[in-house]
Amino acid sequence: MNNNTGFVVTDDGVVVVGSGSSYRVAEMIADAVATVTDAPITHVINIGSQDHRWLGNGWFLEQGAEIVALERTARTQEEFAESHMNRSLRVLGEDAMAGTEPTVAPEPIEADSHSLEVGGVEFDMMYVADAHFPGDILLHLPGEEVVFAGDVVYVERIFGIHSWSDPAGKVKNFQRIEALDPEIVVPGHGAAVDLETARREAGEYLERLVSEVRAGLEDWETLDETVERLADWPDFEHLLHYDQWHRRNVNQTYLILEARM
Amino acid sequence: MKNPHQWIPVFLLLSLFAPPMMAATGVDRPIEEILEPIALTDRVYYFYGSTESR
Numbered sequence A: 001m002n003n004n005t006g007f008v009v010t011d012d013g014v015v016v017v018g019s020g021s022s023y024r025v026a027e028m029i030a031d032a033v034a035t036v037t038d039a040p041i042t043h044v045i046n047i048g049s050q051d052h053r054w055l056g057n058g059w060f061l062e063q064g065a066e067i068v069a070l071e072r073t074a075r076t077q078e079e080f081a082e083s084h085m086n087r088s089l090r091v092l093g094e095d096a097m098a099g100t101e102p103t104v105a106p107e108p109i110e111a112d113s114h115s116l117e118v119g120g121v122e123f124d125m126m127y128v129a130d131a132h133f134p135g136d137i138l139l140h141l142p143g144e145e146v147v148f149a150g151d152v153v154y155v156e157r158i159f160g161i162h163s164w165s166d167p168a169g170k171v172k173n174f175q176r177i178e179a180l181d182p183e184i185v186v187p188g189h190g191a192a193v194d195l196e197t198a199r200r201e202a203g204e205y206l207e208r209l210v211s212e213v214r215a216g217l218e219d220w221e222t223l224d225e226t227v228e229r230l231a232d233w234p235d236f237e238h239l240l241h242y243d244q245w246h247r248r249n250v251n252q253t254y255l256i257l258e259a260r261m
Numbered sequence B: 001m002k003n004p005h006q007w008i009p010v011f012l013l014l015s016l017f018a019p020p021m022m023a024a025t026g027v028d029r030p031i032e033e034i035l036e037p038i039a040l041t042d043r044v045y046y047f048y049g050s051t052e053s054r
């Protein structure tokens, strides 16, 4: 399990945030929840479309939980379902994926934001812009002062910009998190942190990446020139996977922003 | 107190035996450890996944 998931114990049951990478992991999540409370899991909120955020949906649905997702998120899940299943089968193996059927929310919500109240806890689901995947959302629990940021925020490790990511959208998402001003940010990967740490480890990198690449494009720099100019960022070298991802991120961000100019 | 510099060669030596992929794959932890709920508030918990990249 290489991503964060979470759960919230309300007065009327448990709300799980992210269903895990497989049928089997979903069951393990439920077992872990049971070490904290006997209350049943009533809802599972999907905040993203990467394999490890939703491939466990099927198990929870079988147990009678409601899967809550915005239409945009569900649509991306459907689009990527086959490739994510193939990749998981290849990387994790048939055994690990046994029982896993890509299952999107049966009744996704056709709106860009949705609030639900479960047992005295308010959950605000908000789509700000496409981020790591199209249709990624933030989940704000105003009463708890917690934001589940999903793959908008990574701490400890660098994030990867993929061809389907929207780096400028990620910046907008990060700015929204700052406006929400939570006490705690639960990143998609890496330990839960305060806002300041999230800014230092992810927000600043994101903003700098987008603004520097944009400046290069405006100056008619070639891809190679931009990658060369931004090749080394000592401020972020401490992040895990920096060597593997930083230059790729500059490269990918250039291509994505160029296509939108 | 020992001179901390004496330790440097030991770490250098150890690093020779460290798996070379460590930096590239991140630090993984057993799933049992990952699936220990960490309380953030009275109601909110999370599972701190490994930082491995895949």
Ligand SMILES: [Zn+2]
Pocket (backbone or CB within 6 Å): A003, A050, A151, A188, A189
């Ligand atoms: Zn992720």
